[in-house]
Amino acid sequence: MESERIILHIDMNAFFASVEQQSNPELRGKPIAVIGAAKRTIITTCSYEARAFGVKTGMNSWQARQVCPDLIFVVGNNRKYTYTSTQIIMIMREYTPLVEVFSIDEAFLDVTGSLSLFGSAERISHLIKARIKEQFGLTCSVGIAPNKLLAKLASDMQKPDGLTIIAKDRIAQVLERVPIQDLCGIGAKMHQQLSKFGIKTCGELGRFPVEVLKRNFGITGERLHYMGLGIDDSPVVPDEEAEEVKSVGHSTTLDKDITERQDILRYLLQLSEMVGRRARKYKVAGRTLTLTVRYADFTTFSRQQSGSCHTNNSEDIYKAAVQILQGIELTQPIRLLGVKISSLSSHTEQLPLFPAELKKALIAGAMDEVNNRFGDFAVTFGSLLGRDSGSKVISPAWRPEGVRNVDVE
């Protein structure tokens, strides 16, 4: 049985595009699309004015121009967005410590315990909306409901600048006609599978025999049943209480497809250094290394191997990645490469016993100190000199603090 909770879901409207429109008043009210700085870039997000023409996230610039000839392309500034997001999260934390950052532009807030301080959830929503508007000129949509599932659904119901409440006594009425794909957690594949049973709305999902759902979807079947009824017991988990990260990884889409071994090795070294540096910064080390390769035709695969001991040394990570690469027969030019360490352990500072290992650890430590002071890649491997380095994309797993706080270019 669900206890009485009041959850807010706050979703920044067309976040990156809105930040750019605030930065440059000339862009306000115009169709704009935010793109990456890389040569092969897609639309990261676009303004509501562009959406009205049919421009969508993920389109390439040519496709977008076809549907909106007057579209203005703006190269995104990731650091502007991460700063703004972090400040907005700080505003939210003034109203409750229970803030779960869902992505750079979305968060859940459990305000059940804050009502005696601030009044109603509606008032808290208005206060947060006003603060964000005043400080950044940005709007957001807020959903208020007894749980995360419904709060997220509610925030999607009115965009931009909305405030939607799903009260407990209206849940069944609201869900009756809501398409199942509007629920967070029901993707295209699940939607297709449920359609085969004739389930199109949440009302239909809730009424569908739970035993049939369980038989076909296992443990997920029961969860689907509860989703159809608007029941969700999952707590709002603030970052400090979140499960420890299971991996540290970086991937990069290359400026052009590559086939030369030397080029592949240079990218692997760069990614290994990014992984190693972040792992060392947050004092974790991994025993399993995963190499991900995406071919020019978007075929993607990963290979992994586990070593005998944990490491966060960039050179060791690189060597393991190269060893995996040697076992792969590449059949196409490469579009994307990724390196990840997992099977993590908290790494306590312990200098190695053997001279060669000790030297490696001291060199890595010295490089980190210089890079901490003068910026990433200020001191790096010779073969990486003069290369464009660092993360260029904000990962969906980005968080304002901790190991998921990937510094972006």
Place this chain on the structure above:
Amino acid sequence: MQRFTEKIRVAAIFAPGCQVRPVWFEWRSKKYAITEASYFWKDYYGDASRLHFAVSDGSNMFELMFDTSDQNWTLEGVEES
């Protein structure tokens, strides 16, 4: 926006509460009076914090950056209307 990395001379007001407000700047022998500051953000390069300002002189947009470690101002971008 056209990108630059040019050190420039800036007059700014440093107000209580760590607030910095650029008022005018000189770039390529011309003085620009700032009429609107539309956005502010902060980032780090190594351990140096850098303050970024999106400003306008009423006709063009500029991006200015103040590096708190060496107290230098840099013009980072210009968009002419």
